[in-house]
Amino acid sequence: xxxxxxxxxxxxxxxxxxxxxxxxxxxxxxxxxxxxxxxxxxxxxxxxxxxxxxxxxxxxxxxxxxxxxxxxxxxxxxxxxxxxxxxxxxxxxxxxxxx
Amino acid sequence: xxxxxxxxxxxxxxxxxxxxxxxxxxxxxxxxxxxxxxxxxxxxxxxxxxxxxxxxxxxxxxxxxxxxxxxxxxxxxxxxxxxxxxxxxxxxxxxxxxxxxxxxxxxxxxxxxxxxxxxxxxxxxxxxxxxx
Numbered sequence: 372x373x374x375x376x377x378x379x380x381x382x383x384x385x386x387x388x389x390x391x392x393x394x395x396x397x398x399x400x401x402x403x404x405x406x407x408x409x410x411x412x413x414x415x416x417x418x419x420x421x422x423x424x425x426x427x428x429x430x431x432x433x434x435x436x437x438x439x440x441x442x443x444x445x446x447x448x449x450x451x452x453x454x455x456x457x458x459x460x461x462x463x464x465x466x467x468x469x470x
Numbered sequence: 471x472x473x474x475x476x477x478x479x480x481x482x483x484x485x486x487x488x489x490x491x492x493x494x495x496x497x498x499x500x501x502x503x504x505x506x507x508x509x510x511x512x513x514x515x516x517x518x519x520x521x522x523x524x525x526x527x528x529x530x531x532x533x534x535x536x537x538x539x540x541x542x543x544x545x546x547x548x549x550x551x552x553x554x555x556x557x558x559x560x561x562x563x564x565x566x567x568x569x570x571x572x573x574x575x576x577x578x579x580x581x582x583x584x585x586x587x588x589x590x591x592x593x594x595x596x597x598x599x600x601x602x
Contacts, residue, residue: 374562375552382491382594385547390489390598399481408491450474460483466490468594 376407383411391415396462401450402469406432409443409467418442420461424449471529479538482601488539490530490597494546495523498592500556500576502585509583511556512576514590517569530597539599551590556580559588 393415403409403421405428413419421443423429429447436443446453478488497513497520533539553559556577563570580588 374558377549378552379548379550381547382549385545385596386489386491389543389545389596390487392487399478401478450477454477454481457481459481461481461486462483463487463489464478464482466478466488466492468491468493 382408386412393463397459398463398465399461400465400467402467403432403445404428404467406435406443406445408465410435410437410440413440413443416442418444420444420446420459422446422448422450422453471526472532475529475533475538479533479601484601486601487542488597488599488601490595490599492526492595492597493519493523493549494593494595495520495527496593498590500559500572500580501589501591502580502583503587503589504583504585508589509579509585511579511583511585511588512573514576515571515573516567517571519567519569534599537602540602541597541599543596543598545596547594547596549592549594552587553589554587556585556588559590 393412395417398416398419400409400419400421403423406421409419409421409432419442421432423432423445426447429445432445482488499513500511501508502511534541553562556572560572
């Protein structure tokens with residue numbers, strides 16, 4: 372068997388226990404990594420913009436994208452650069468182990 | 471880090487929500503499984519992340535003091551990485567967690583107890599905050 376990350380699903384169980392108002396919302400995920408968390412909540416949202424500055428993790432996130440989650444856009448960019456060019460306001464920001 | 475929180479606030483709509491997931495800054499635990507009861511093998515050594523997570527917590531406190539965000543809810547959970555052996559865990563950490571070191575004590579305990587599989591357990595905090 373390979374490495375298993377949180378097979379118990381503790382991360383999303385606690386997240387959804389505390390907050391589950393994702394329907395119809397626009398999300399900015401900062402430090403999305405390889406998309407592990409993104410794929411677990413994205414199906415509940417209207418749209419996700421996920422940014423990740425590390426090129427290797429970004430590549431894995433794109434490669435791992437489930438086919439049914441077309442509402443997720445991944446960008447290989449850091450927060451400062453993203454903010455300098457972005458004009459959109461988001462309903463929710465997720466800091467994913469990244470501050 | 472405080473500047474990053476100010477930037478995030480500027481990207482949110484009025485009344486927008488910030489969800490902050492972050493390890494609590496304590497050393498993650500290695501557990502070995504050999505039979506029914508897990509055995510604590512020791513703790514992960516990190517050079518950078520502990521300091522950064524504590525700085526992050528301070529930055530969040532400052533952002534709250536500045537009234538950029540107001541805490542709504544808090545929680546925590548165990549994030550566990552499972553591997554079939556300590557060697558497999560070492561190889562994973564070498565690529566994904568580059569400042570992490572498995573101390574000699576953990577290797578020694580693993581040799582003594584010969585676990586069938588190992589796990590790395592980290593406590594992670596979740597904060598739900600709203601823009602003010």
